[in-house]
Amino acid sequence: MDEIEEILGEANHRIGPKDGGVFSGLKGRLNDSNKNLVRVALGLIATIASDMGEPVGKYSKYVGPGIMACLADSKKAVVESASECMRKWIEVAGLASLIKYVPRGLSNPNARLDLITVVVESVESKDDDGDGDRVSNKNVDVSGLVKPALECLQDRNSKVRSSAESLIAY
Helix, strand or coil: HHHHHHHHHHHHCCCCCCCCCCHHHHHHHHHCHHHHCCCHHHHHHHHHHHCCCHHHHHHHHHHHHHHHHHHCCCHHHHHHHHHHHHHHHHHHHHHHHCCHHHHHHHHCCCCCHHHHHHHHHHHHHHCCCHHHHHHCCCCCCCCCHHHHHHHCCCCCCHHHHHHHHHHHHH
């Protein structure tokens, strides 16, 4: 992972739309028992997403489920890293690239609060300055999230319930 960071630095954080197998390698690091490596992998995924731009969305099948799983981790630092990684991915590639993994993530009670918060934030956000540096999440089909959102309405955490209400209202 250090080599990847070094290569990105040498390339001035400008990379093309092909990953060269990096995401499939980072996928394995997301399940590592060493939580520091998981945090580094999440940071690296966010950096690569930012550097690659919108084409990174096609690689969501490799890291999307792993990011959702990290949101359920018992270590707060890992959860925060996963939230930031997911926000960066959504900012660059759009919510549509990760939306099919969200229902499964919401089925895990430990991941619900952070995951539904990120989803609601991204659905409600837009490119405020109009310069096109963010992918619009305005027309994302969230109909597949109705059932998981209804399950979240029954969660014991009031923040999860209020976020689920916001998602359903959308």
